[in-house]
Every structure is written in structure tokens, then in C-alpha cells.
Amino acid sequence: MDTTRPTGGAAEPYRWRWMILAVMLVAEVMDLLDASIVNVAGPALEDSLGATSTGLQWVIGGYALTLGAGLVLGGRLGDRYGRRRMFLIGLGAFTATSLLCALAPNIELLICFRLLQGTAGAMLLPQGLGLLRENFSGAELAKVFGIFGPVLGLGGIIGPVLGGALVSADLFGLGWRLIFLVNLPIGIAALVVAVKVVPRKPGDRAVTVDGVGAALIVTACALLVLPLNQGQEAGWPLWTWISMAGSALCFTLFADRQRRAADGGREPLVTPGLLRKPAFTVGLGGIALFFAGLVGTQLVLTLYLQIGRQFTAGEAGLGNLPLAVGTAIGGALSGAFLADRIGRAVLQVGPLVQLGGAALLWYELGRVGATFSLGDIAPGVAVAGIGSGMVIAALFSFILAAVDDDEIGSASGVLSAVQSIGGSIGVAVFGSLFFDRAGTGDFTTGFRHALVAQACLLVAFLAVTFLLPKKGRPEIEEHEEPAVAVPAP
Numbered sequence: 001m002d003t004t005r006p007t008g009g010a011a012e013p014y015r016w017r018w019m020i021l022a023v024m025l026v027a028e029v030m031d032l033l034d035a036s037i038v039n040v041a042g043p044a045l046e047d048s049l050g051a052t053s054t055g056l057q058w059v060i061g062g063y064a065l066t067l068g069a070g071l072v073l074g075g076r077l078g079d080r081y082g083r084r085r086m087f088l089i090g091l092g093a094f095t096a097t098s099l100l101c102a103l104a105p106n107i108e109l110l111i112c113f114r115l116l117q118g119t120a121g122a123m124l125l126p127q128g129l130g131l132l133r134e135n136f137s138g139a140e141l142a143k144v145f146g147i148f149g150p151v152l153g154l155g156g157i158i159g160p161v162l163g164g165a166l167v168s169a170d171l172f173g174l175g176w177r178l179i180f181l182v183n184l185p186i187g188i189a190a191l192v193v194a195v196k197v198v199p200r201k202p203g204d205r206a207v208t209v210d211g212v213g214a215a216l217i218v219t220a221c222a223l224l225v226l227p228l229n230q231g232q233e234a235g236w237p238l239w240t241w242i243s244m245a246g247s248a249l250c251f252t253l254f255a256d257r258q259r260r261a262a263d264g265g266r267e268p269l270v271t272p273g274l275l276r277k278p279a280f281t282v283g284l285g286g287i288a289l290f291f292a293g294l295v296g297t298q299l300v301l302t303l304y305l306q307i308g309r310q311f312t313a314g315e316a317g318l319g320n321l322p323l324a325v326g327t328a329i330g331g332a333l334s335g336a337f338l339a340d341r342i343g344r345a346v347l348q349v350g351p352l353v354q355l356g357g358a359a360l361l362w363y364e365l366g367r368v369g370a371t372f373s374l375g376d377i378a379p380g381v382a383v384a385g386i387g388s389g390m391v392i393a394a395l396f397s398f399i400l401a402a403v404d405d406d407e408i409g410s411a412s413g414v415l416s417a418v419q420s421i422g423g424s425i426g427v428a429v430f431g432s433l434f435f436d437r438a439g440t441g442d443f444t445t446g447f448r449h450a451l452v453a454q455a456c457l458l459v460a461f462l463a464v465t466f467l468l469p470k471k472g473r474p475e476i477e478e479h480e481e482p483a484v485a486v487p488a489p
Contacts, residue, residue, distance in 0.1 A: 433449045434449070
């Protein structure tokens with residue numbers, strides 16, 4: 001099969017381009033699903049590997065940590081070595097680390113393999129948008145992103161539903177290991193097809209890769225998440241505060257290194273001019289606040305159903321279904337007409353709807369007695385999902401409206417990285433809040449504490465939205481590259 005693309009201004013469209021879209025969707029949905037698919041495996045990991053609450057938080061949040069910390073580097077490696085090459089390497093490594101996760105004999109190795117899996121995902125995920133831009137143009141490109149964004153967004157949300165079904169199925173007695181083994185046939189098939197249909201296009205060896213900058217950002221993220229995961233259990237000793245101070249120092253050193261690289265004529269990992277745009281910097285804070293609350297609350301919902309109410313993994317997965325459906329409805333409302341008609345206000349209506357859902361869920365939890373069913377909390381979960389969907393569908397567009405055209409690529413990578421890291425922080429903080437009360441057997445209060453924390457984050461996010469541009473950036477503009485960032489789960 002010919003995998004070279006014709007050159008020249010009047011070249012015919014690459015004939016296998018729609019197969020490329022299919023491969024991108026399969027591979028990247030698999031990547032995103034693994035951020036939340038483990039949420040329902042807590043009791044199974046406790047029974048099988050003796051996982052503690054801290055170990056479970058690392059299994060879930062560790063993946064998001066290395067995924068977020070490596071996203072910007074992954075995009076730069078694709079620029080230098082070619083997106084096809086990095087996509088194949090990332091997909092192969094992701095499939096291999098999925099097998100290692102499935103074979104893990106203890107919780108310590110599972111955590112290590114999850115960190116490696118997130119790193120592989122960081123190499124894989126940034127290449128998809130670039131490959132689609134290289135092989136589609138004009139109206140077709142608009143159609144591609146109309147498919148690509150919603151599929152990936154919903155793919156992350158339904159992770160617990162799929163994970164619960166796989167754990168409950170317990171095929172061949174594999175239990176939780178199935179949530180990783182399912183990646184093998186999918187990953188291998190996607191790899192075989194990608195080798196045949198993704199055209200070869202050399203990278204730009206003039207692009208430099210700032211290894212020291214990448215190491216600084218990884219260190220900064222690790223020093224931040226480590227004490228948040230371990231601090232509650234350890235009683236917040238001195239090292240946790242030193243670690244967080246070290247994280248702030250590493251972030252500062254990273255920003256300074258990017259500025260000096262740009263001043264010296266070298267290519268930084270992150271365009272320094274982005275951090276001099278107030279709307280973009282507050283947008284970063286908004287991204288972190290919003291996704292920390294969203295991901296953390298989704299985790300606590302699953303933990304409450306399984307640990308607090310003794311639901312099976314499959315039942316707990318179904319408990320996330322109202323959230324998935326509500327998110328899809330909210331996203332459709334926002335994307336179809338609200339964002340265009342009311343502009344930035346959609347980012348203010350969304351969190352208000354979420355706050356209403358959290359308040360309703362708080363009320364529903366207070367009414368729960370000895371008997372409990374998913375229907376008791378489904379309305380509150382669904383309303384919260386609608387609000388989150390309204391925000392997810394529009395948030396990146398309004399933040400990207402604050403940056404220049406030549407900064408969109410760097411800005412999108414930074415936003416996606418902060419989103420994933422924010423989710424990892426949410427897992428650590430909200431997990432600690434829940435397990436603090438779960439240790440006394442008061443699971444409902446643990447869930448309610450998480451709802452209070454989410455409400456505080458939503459109020460802070462709501463304040464941030466008033467500093468964002470009043471109009472979002474269109475995804476596709478004629479004769480321009482698409483300004484698209486796809487939210488991860």
C-alpha cells in the first residue's frame with residue numbers, strides 16, 4: 001500500500017485519509033479511557049493486591065500526572081521526528097504498558113506501570129491532531145473536527161461505565177486485569193492499520209527539544225502531587241510542605257528557562273509570550289480548578305457507590321451513566337447554539353448549573369436511608385453533568401481566543417497538560433477528603449465534604465470566567481489552521 005502523499009499545490013487528497021481518522025479515534029479514545037476506567041477497580045485492587053487508599057489514588061492519578069507532564073514534550077517530539085513515527089512509538093508503548101499493568105503482581109509495580117502508561121499516552125495523544133491537519137483541509141477538516149472532538153470528550157466520561165462492565169464480567173477470572181487487557185487487541189489492530197495507512201512525512205530536525213525544561217516540568221508536577229497523595233495519611237509532616245515549595249521553585253525555573261530560550265533565539269517548549277497574556281494565565285487557573293473538581297467528584301461518586309454502598313463494579317459504573325448522559329446533553333446545548341448566542345456567559349451558566357446539581361445531590365444524600373438505589377442520586381448527578389458539559393464544550397475556545405494565531409499550537413498543548421495535571425490533583429485532594437471520613441465508616445459525610453470542595457472550586461472558577469474573552473475562538477477559519485484543543489477526561 002502506498003503510504004506517501006502526493007506533493008504539489010493541486011495534489012489529490014490522500015485516499016486513505018478517512019482510515020487515518022478511524023485509527024486516530026480508536027487509539028486516542030483508548031488513551032483517554034484509561035484515565036478514568038480504573039475508577040471502579042478500587043475494591044478489586046484492594047482484594048487482589050492489597051491496595052491502600054493512597055495506592056489507589058496513585059494508580060488513578062499517576063496516569064493523569066505523567067500524561068499531563070509529558071504532553072508538551074510529546075508534541076515537540078512529533079515536530080522534530082515526525083508525527084507518524086511518534087504516533088506509532090506511542091501506540092506501541094501504550095499497548096505494551098497496558099499488558100504490563102495487567103500482569104502486575106503487586107500494587108507498587110502497578111503504580112510504576114501506570115506512570116509509564118501515562119508517559120506513552122503523552123507521546124501518542126498530541127500526534128492525532130497534527131496528523132489530521134496534515135491529511136485533511138477545508139470543509140473536510142471542519143467535518144473531521146466535528147467528529148473528533150465530541151467522540152474523544154465523551155470517550156473519557158464513559159470510562160467508569162466500561163470499566164465497571166469489564167470488572168463485573170470477570171472473564172476467565174481476570175477481574176480488574178481485563179480493563180488493561182482489553183487494550184491489547186485494540187492497540188495491536190490500530191498499530192497494524194496505522195503502519196499501512198498513515199503516510200510518511202519527515203519531521204523538522206531543526207526543531208530543538210528542551211530536555212532540561214521537560215525534566216523541570218515533570219519534577220514540578222511530581223513534587224506537587226506527591227504530598228497531596230501522601231500528606232493526609234502521613235499527617236502532613238515537614239517534607240510535604242518542603243515538597244510543595246520545591247514544586248513552586250521548579251515551575252518558576254521552568255518559566256525562566258522558557259523565557260531565556262526565546263530571548264536566545266532557541267525554540268522553547270512553551271511560548272513565553274503566552275504567560276504575559278492575563279486572560280490566558282487566568283484561563284490556566286480556570287482549567288485546573290474546573291477539572292480538579294470534575295475528576296475528583298467523579299472518583300468520589302464511584303468510591304461512594306462501591307465502598308460506601310457495597311455496589312458491584314458494574315453497578316458503580318452504571319452510577320456514572322447519568323453523569324455521562326448529562327455531560328453529552330450539556331455539551332450539545334453549548335456547542336449547538338449557547339456559546340454562539342450568549343458568548344462567555346455559557347461559562348457562567350455552566351458552573352451555576354453544576355452548583356445546582358451539587359446542591360441537589362447534597363439534599364439527596366441527606367434523604368438516603370438504609371435502602372439505597374441509583375435512582376436516589378441520579379437527578380443530582382445528571383444536572384451536574386449537564387453543567388459540566390456546557391463548560392467542557394466551550395472552555396478551550398474562550399481561552400484560546402486570548403492568544404495569537406502563531407501561539408495556538410503551544411497554547412493548546414499547555415491547556416491540555418494543565419487539564420490533565422488538574423485532574424491528577426483532584427484525585428489526590430478529593431480522594432483524601434473521602435477516605436478521611438470513610439475510615440470512620442461515615443461515607444455519606446465523606447461524599448458531602450467532596451461536594452463542598454467542588455462547590456468552592458466552582459465558585460473560584462466562576463470568578464475566573466469574567467476575565468476571559470467575551471467571544472470564543474472559531475474552530476475553523478478559512479485559510480487558517482484549526483484552533484482546536486480536545487478536552488481529555
